[in-house]
Amino acid sequence: MASKETTQRRSARVRRQLKSVANGRPRLSVHRTSKNIYVQLIDDAKGQTLAAASTLEKDFKAGKKTGADTAAAAAIGKLIADRAIKAGVKDVVFDRGAYIYHGRVKALAEAAREGGLNF
Structure with a gap:
């Protein structure tokens, strides 16, 4: 298991790379735990969360058994895409954090793309 320091270093490396290619686009940041998944659309220039x-x-918990599977991640991906489009954002950069692009993170990203986000 990676130490906290290693995880933070990896996350910072990914964010530094994103900052160089963002061109003013908001960042779609993903955080996952063993039981849940969270996603935010962040405007780094203003320092505020858009969605x-x-x-x-x-609303999500009412229909689902768990938040720790790829189906839940896909549902959250579609939800964030809808909220981003309502906020007037279509183009984003995907910040996977310290997580590899696999499993729940990949399911969330693909669902957000299907929902209308471009990254």
Whole structure:
């Protein structure tokens, strides 16, 4: 298991790379735990969150058994895409954080693309 320092270093490396290619686009940041997944659309220039979604929301929890599978991640991906488009954002950069692009993170990204986001 990676140490906290290693995880933070990897996350910072990914974010530094994203900053160089962002060109003013907001960042779609993903955080996952063993039981839930969270996603935020962040405008780094203004330092504010434009939209957010997670498996802890009441509307989401009502219909799902768990927030820890790829189906839940895909549902959150579609939800964040809808909220981003309502906020007037179509082009984003995907910040996977310290997580590899696989499993729940990949499912969320693909669902967000299907929902209308470009990255």
